[in-house]
Amino acid sequence: MSRLYLARNPKVAARSIGGEMMIMSGHDSTLFTLNQTAAILWQSADGSTPLDEIVDRRICAEFDVDRSEALQDAESLARELAGHQILQLSEAPIPQPAGHYAAKPAGPTGGSR
Amino acid sequence: MSELTTEVERLSLVIEIGGMPVRVNTTEPSFLAMLQNRYAGYVTGSQPAEIDFDIELIRPSGVEPDADVSVTQRNGRWTLTRGDFRAEWSPASRSGWIRQSANPYSIDAVLRIVHTLVLARQGGFLMHSASAIRNGEAFLFAGVSGAGKTTISRLAPSDATLLTDEISYVRKQRDGYIAYGTPFTGELAKLGENVSAPIAAVYLLAKGPENRIDPIDPGEAARSILANVLFFAEDEELVQSIFHSAFEFVSRVPVLRLTFVPDARVWELIG
Numbered sequence: 001m002s003r004l005y006l007a008r009n010p011k012v013a014a015r016s017i018g019g020e021m022m023i024m025s026g027h028d029s030t031l032f033t034l035n036q037t038a039a040i041l042w043q044s045a046d047g048s049t050p051l052d053e054i055v056d057r058r059i060c061a062e063f064d065v066d067r068s069e070a071l072q073d074a075e076s077l078a079r080e081l082a083g084h085q086i087l088q089l090s091e092a093p094i095p096q097p098a099g100h101y102a103a104k105p106a107g108p109t110g111g112s113r
Numbered sequence: 114m115s116e117l118t119t120e121v122e123r124l125s126l127v128i129e130i131g132g133m134p135v136r137v138n139t140t141e142p143s144f145l146a147m148l149q150n151r152y153a154g155y156v157t158g159s160q161p162a163e164i165d166f167d168i169e170l171i172r173p174s175g176v177e178p179d180a181d182v183s184v185t186q187r188n189g190r191w192t193l194t195r196g197d198f199r200a201e202w203s204p205a206s207r208s209g210w211i212r213q214s215a216n217p218y219s220i221d222a223v224l225r226i227v228h229t230l231v232l233a234r235q236g237g238f239l240m241h242s243a244s245a246i247r248n249g250e251a252f253l254f255a256g257v258s259g260a261g262k263t264t265i266s267r268l269a270p271s272d273a274t275l276l277t278d279e280i281s282y283v284r285k286q287r288d289g290y291i292a293y294g295t296p297f298t299g300e301l302a303k304l305g306e307n308v309s310a311p312i313a314a315v316y317l318l319a320k321g322p323e324n325r326i327d328p329i330d331p332g333e334a335a336r337s338i339l340a341n342v343l344f345f346a347e348d349e350e351l352v353q354s355i356f357h358s359a360f361e362f363v364s365r366v367p368v369l370r371l372t373f374v375p376d377a378r379v380w381e382l383i384g
Binding site: 011013015017018019020022024025026027029031033 | 330331332335336339340344349350352353356357360363
């Protein structure tokens, strides 16, 4: 089974405020407030960590969830975010510019779009 | 030998909104007179302007002015179009032109758009809100249509100076934000005073059974500001600038919920 790699769209602006992660598409100015899982995917989308590892390290390790179900939900969510041009998805690692993934504000929680 | 050309007198006025003078050039005296009336209080002398627009007047097209706006940039030149006007503007040359019929609505829209573009690079924005100055500080009142912007403007006491009942002008300063008066009116149809003051707070309006002010969480504050910022350009870089500007703004200016009964006592809570 192929692995799925995630990278942030560099044309998306992101901010963490009051425990919420918000992002805005530069493409169509749509504002999104990421829920907890979406925020984990966004934070972990470094182009080199496959989705199954993100699920193992950031979702299964922190929440009491079934792994296969969590992976399925995470992939579905990742594809939805890609549909909004928030994430880039690939079955191969996605090269990133040096220093692109410097430390970001952490701790997103909260609602949905 | 007879003259083949006739020199046409070029008429100009400068409209200064938010401290940014824009010169408008036309050859039509009646259009100039209309602008002087429309922007009374915002028309200044003939000092140098930051932008020069030549107006080309055409016959009315019959297209509704609320048709979709398109604002795009190519090779450093902005193109602004709507059913009732077309305009181009080059920030580098600080000049442009507007093709429209002799009406006040088209140039009003162009001015709003140009100000949003200039402000976006400076950390400021136009915001869908009423605003007023009281005791030397500016207060903004934001909300969806019907939330009470016109009502709160109409209820303003005599010691409050109305800056606008519809579109507030927010400019970033080194240590805060300044609100300027605008000629952009809503239902009240009254031009704001052409003055400015530091912004003390933004109130999100809601009508209710009592007058009260409540805090809101930072996320809701940011969402509310972004929902009310006016921005028209299809430009990823500027969209990102506006996004970050909204967060900078809420980190410095209190954003609160103002629930009010629609009578003058609400102003006892303000300023």
